[in-house]
Amino acid sequence: MLSLIYLIGSVTFIIGLKMLSNPATARKGNAIAAGGMTLAILGTIFLYRHHGQGLHNYGWIIAGLLIGGVIGLVSARRVKMTAMPEMVSLFNGMGGACAALISVVEFEYMRAVIFTGAPVKMQLMIILAGMVIGSVSFAGSVIAWGKLNGSIKDISFKGQHIVNLVILAVILLLAVVVTVALPAATAILFVVILLLSLVYGVCFVLPIGGADMPVVISLLNSFTGVAAACGGFLYNNPVMLTGGILVGSAGTILTILMCKAMNRSLKNVLIGSFGGPKAAGASREQGAYKEISLSDTAVIMAYAQKVMIVPGYGLAVAQAQHACHELETLLEARGVEVKYAIHPVAGRMPGHMNVLLAEADVPYDKLLEMEQANGQFNTTDVVLVLGANDVVNPAAKSDPASPIYGMPILEVENARSVIVNKRSMKPGYAGIENDLFFQPKTSMLFGDAKHVLQQLVAEIVNSL
DSSP: OHHHHHHHHHHHHHHHHHHTTSHHHHHHHHHHHHHHHHHHHHHHHHHOOBTTBOOOOHHHHHHHHHHHHHHHHHHHHHOOGGGHHHHHHHHHHHHHHHHHHHHHHHHHHHTTSOOOSHHHHHHHHHHHHHHHHHHHHHHHHHHHHHHHTTSSOOOOOTTHHHHHHHHHHHHHHHHHHHHHHOOTTHHHHHHHHHHHHHHHHHHHHTTOOGGGHHHHHHHHHHHHHHHHHHHHHHHTOHHHHHHHHHHHHHHHHHHHHHHHHHTOOHHHHHTTOTTOGGGGOOOOOOOOOOBOOHHHHHHHHHTOSEEEEEEOHHHHHTTOHHHHHHHHHHHHHTTOEEEEEEOTTOTTSTTHHHHHHHHTTOOGGGEEEHHHHHTTGGGOSEEEEESOOGGGOTHHHHOTTSTTTTOOOOOGGGSSEEEEEESSSOOOTTOOOOGGGGSTTEEEEESOHHHHHHHHHHHHHHTO
């Protein structure tokens, strides 16, 4: 019966992951996978048998489930959409911590076993792998959480990459020594490896620039999946193994896609040199920018044939998604075609803008991916950029000295007119000036995104 439950759970994970690839089915896919996980947990608690005996300490198990469930439910319901990336990072870190603790507990159990024989060595290798990967994921995710909420700043120093590589090399060397030689000080070395793994997780993320955090979160997520898969090996648990493999492989694929979207090297991510302090460079003298009034913006958009909206983190901060949808509905009532252009790393994590707009009931078919949107900008009358910055910076194509040079962007400059809504001329997350703001066809509309959109809707209504 338990094997059948594990099979059902594994299948629901696969189905759920498949459904997550489409915004229209993502919510249902998440529910299906969660249902499979619930079934697997209950099956393990009440049906698992080892040498004829089931689990013990049901009070502790149920209490842990209830406490963790309440904390997770309350946290997820209260979190603002702008803080969702840091919550994802923190929850992912908890997964890494769980995988590491599994390895610690299993190692403690093995201390009573004589360290001889290939099967035991293989088990010890899996324990060490789960502990190292889970610890790195936990420590790195906590630092990523702190960076995203602004409590931890980028910290880097000369030779930091070499220090990181040395720490990693020492971890791997000690793990090999423990697995192969099984020295008398194995328990001490295990603790040293654990501590070094936590230090490496911290050092791994500390120098990484905030603009590159989507890639880091995705990579750490894949680490947690691999660590969980190690736990599945240890317990010969197929549903845990399947879930870990799916998370690990999906996270790795997403990491590669994010690197491609940002023109970054995965190798640089792994050695901790990703998006460091160089992002502040490449500044040069710019021309003058021009402002546009709300009334002029309303007229231009109301009489356009096609409008493309580019949402960014500024939209999320202002919680302006509902006002944006109201503007879209109003323009369409006047016969204007309205679409949304979504960059893969817009916001603070992959899919951030899609979820935000879905919350406001924006139809999924209006959300265009970068390649689709770039093919339509040359037939667009007006592009309204709401709080996006680096993902629309033409310097990525034209300035080899720019830190973002080579990064695929939304080519909004190909439209007939570009209106950029920002609070100020302050540089974006990458810390560099945006050439788009100084182009002749670009106009700046300053102010809070939600307030500006509400006024814009009122202007258009009054002009009818």
